[in-house]
Amino acid sequence: MPVTVRIPSYLTAFADGRNSIVVDAGPVTAGGVLESLWSLYPGLRDRIVDEKGELRQHINIFVDEESIRFASGLATPVSEGSEILIVPAVSGG
Amino acid sequence: MPSIQHVLPKKGNVLVLVGTMKGAFLFCSDASRKRWKQAGPYSIGAPVYSMAYDGRQGRHRLWWAQQSFRWGTSLLSSDDFGRTVTEPETYSVKFPAESGLTLKNIWQLQFPAAEPDTIYCGVEPSALFVSRDTGKSWSPVAGLLNHPHRAKWTPGGGGMCLHTVSPHPTDGNRMIVAMSTGGVYRTSDGGATWQARNQGIRAEFLPEKYPEFGQCVHKIVRHPEKPERLYLQNHWGLYRSDDEGDTWKDIANGVPSDFGFAMAGHPHDPDTAYIVPIESDEYRCTPEGKLRVYRTRNGGKSWEALTRGLPQKDALETVLRDAMAADPLEPAGIYFGTRSGKLYGSHDEGKSWQLIQQGLPAIVCVKTAVVDVEAAHPRGQSGAVERKKTTSRRANPRGVRTRAQ
Numbered sequence: 001m002p003v004t005v006r007i008p009s010y011l012t013a014f015a016d017g018r019n020s021i022v023v024d025a026g027p028v029t030a031g032g033v034l035e036s037l038w039s040l041y042p043g044l045r046d047r048i049v050d051e052k053g054e055l056r057q058h059i060n061i062f063v064d065e066e067s068i069r070f071a072s073g074l075a076t077p078v079s080e081g082s083e084i085l086i087v088p089a090v091s092g093g
Numbered sequence: 094m095p096s097i098q099h100v101l102p103k104k105g106n107v108l109v110l111v112g113t114m115k116g117a118f119l120f121c122s123d124a125s126r127k128r129w130k131q132a133g134p135y136s137i138g139a140p141v142y143s144m145a146y147d148g149r150q151g152r153h154r155l156w157w158a159q160q161s162f163r164w165g166t167s168l169l170s171s172d173d174f175g176r177t178v179t180e181p182e183t184y185s186v187k188f189p190a191e192s193g194l195t196l197k198n199i200w201q202l203q204f205p206a207a208e209p210d211t212i213y214c215g216v217e218p219s220a221l222f223v224s225r226d227t228g229k230s231w232s233p234v235a236g237l238l239n240h241p242h243r244a245k246w247t248p249g250g251g252g253m254c255l256h257t258v259s260p261h262p263t264d265g266n267r268m269i270v271a272m273s274t275g276g277v278y279r280t281s282d283g284g285a286t287w288q289a290r291n292q293g294i295r296a297e298f299l300p301e302k303y304p305e306f307g308q309c310v311h312k313i314v315r316h317p318e319k320p321e322r323l324y325l326q327n328h329w330g331l332y333r334s335d336d337e338g339d340t341w342k343d344i345a346n347g348v349p350s351d352f353g354f355a356m357a358g359h360p361h362d363p364d365t366a367y368i369v370p371i372e373s374d375e376y377r378c379t380p381e382g383k384l385r386v387y388r389t390r391n392g393g394k395s396w397e398a399l400t401r402g403l404p405q406k407d408a409l410e411t412v413l414r415d416a417m418a419a420d421p422l423e424p425a426g427i428y429f430g431t432r433s434g435k436l437y438g439s440h441d442e443g444k445s446w447q448l449i450q451q452g453l454p455a456i457v458c459v460k461t462a463v464v465d466v467e468a469a470h471p472r473g474q475s476g477a478v479e480r481k482k483t484t485s486r487r488a489n490p491r492g493v494r495t496r497a498q
Binding site for chain 1: 162163164165167182183184187188189190192193194195196
């Protein structure tokens with residue numbers, strides 16, 4: 001089941017310069033797609049989730065237009081043809 | 094984004110490494126330490142709480158920790174003074190999943206003279222990591238990670254940080270660490286076990302004023318030639334130990350406040366140390382609006398204010414715990430940075446001070462180094478950016494990314 005993952009510009013250095021990656025994911029959750037992504041590009045994992053595997057506080061993941069924070073987190077379902085966006089939050093100081 | 098400047102230090106040059114809340118900077122001078130060239134910023138926009146220079150065994154490697162509030166904390170290095178920066182593809186300093194801990198920040202980097210391939214880093218939440226292969230791989234020191242006191246260590250205002258790592262200069266089995274809060278711990282068996290060493294250090298904020306542990310120690314400095322001699326700046330209190338932490342003696346004699354963060358030892362004289370007193374833990378600014386470094390030259394029996402070249406009016410400054418350092422030259426250079434982004438230096442042991450730079454982001458780290466090898470000459474002129482193709486994961490078995498700055 002192909003799913004497209006959009007990579008923010010900062011992280012393209014850890015994805016061979018690519019800003020869009022099609023993952024052929026068996027699992028049908030956001031977490032499953034990300035696991036497939038880590039196997040292709042291990043450098044992305046530490047920058048998106050922490051040692052406990054939890055999404056970093058200032059990173060947002062959208063499945064299509066829905067933030068997984070307001071859905072089922074990494075268990076949010078993903079459909080065939082879905083697009084996953086990794087978006088740094090508009091926080092800082 | 095600001096343009097990145099570079100310096101190309103020569104043998105004998107002095108480097109002042111400055112970590113700020115918005116990136117890292119280098120300042121470079123010849124041994125006169127009167128004119129400084131600025132380089133950076135590196136890790137633009139990221140807090141850099143720890144920097145250090147590894148000049149052991151012919152290396153000239155800069156290290157710093159980049160704390161991105163988005164992407165987490167990673168340890169970076171450069172072998173050409175910042176022109177190209179190496180960042181591990183997967184983070185090298187991280188807690189094992191079973192610990193239940195997650196890395197917030199790296200507060201301290203130390204290169205023990207007795208172990209030339211070893212690097213230590215002190216982190217938040219309080220833990221000590223060690224690398225035995227010059228930074229390629231890291232692991233937490235289990236004796237401290239699993240210490241029975243851990244559950245009672247609590248965060249101070251800066252977070253629950255292990256901010257001081259002080260290896261014994263000749264005995265690789267001995268080390269002092271300090272954390273806020275938690276206090277002082279010492280190992281004498283290479284990190285297998287750690288004993289609290291806080292006898293005589295006051296915990297003003299606890300019902301029991303002299304507990305075994307739990308003190309909010311802000312900084313410790315150790316004299317390299319007399320390693321049993323330690324100075325300690327506490328959250329209220331100034332102390333000296335002459336027995337490597339077994340006992341501590343109050344030495345707050347004649348200072349306007351015994352509250353403060355920063356502390357530097359003299360590189361040659363174990364009786365000399367420097368502090369910047371802060372008015373209180375509520376105000377956290379220099380007393381009376383005067384920016385004064387205080388120096389003792391008699392092991393803390395008395396302290397003298399050093400003010401020549403420092404503002405003595407309307408100077409409401411804060412100097413944080415790692416923002417003061419000495420260089421090893423003769424006479425010693427002393428440096429400190431303020432939370433308002435001013436970097437001061439003295440080339441005459443504190444007799445006079447020079448404003449090296451102002452307008453920097455808030456300074457949280459100041460370290461020094463003397464370059465002892467000729468730098469590898471990069472292509473092009475100083476200030477030019479050397480382009481280096483980003484290596485692919487497969488082509489780079491070490492799993493690191495090297496990118497031009």
